[in-house]
Amino acid sequence: MNSSLNNLARSVMPLTDPAQVQIVYNRVFAKKVCRECGALNSIRAVKCRRCHSYNLRPKKKEIASKKS
Numbered sequence: 225m226n227s228s229l230n231n232l233a234r235s236v237m238p239l240t241d242p243a244q245v246q247i248v249y250n251r252v253f254a255k256k257v258c259r260e261c262g263a264l265n266s267i268r269a270v271k272c273r274r275c276h277s278y279n280l281r282p283k284k285k286e287i288a289s290k291k292s
């Protein structure tokens with residue numbers, strides 16, 4: 225648990241319990257990314273909702289340098 229994660233969670237909703245923060249984090253970042261078109265899909269998705277490809281990969285759990 226790092227501070228950027230806490231800041232992110234607090235920007236979504238006011239959470240102070242680290243366990244709840246972790247839950248929110250998992251819900252936000254537990255995604256699959258289509259290798260064909262790059263669309264984000266639910267972690268439970270079997271195929272891409274945009275191009276219907278089955279070529280999905282799990283999104284890495286990191287908050288790395290997307291902003292700025």
Ligand SMILES: [Zn+2]
Pocket residue numbers: 258259260261262263272273274275276277
């Ligand atoms: Zn796709």
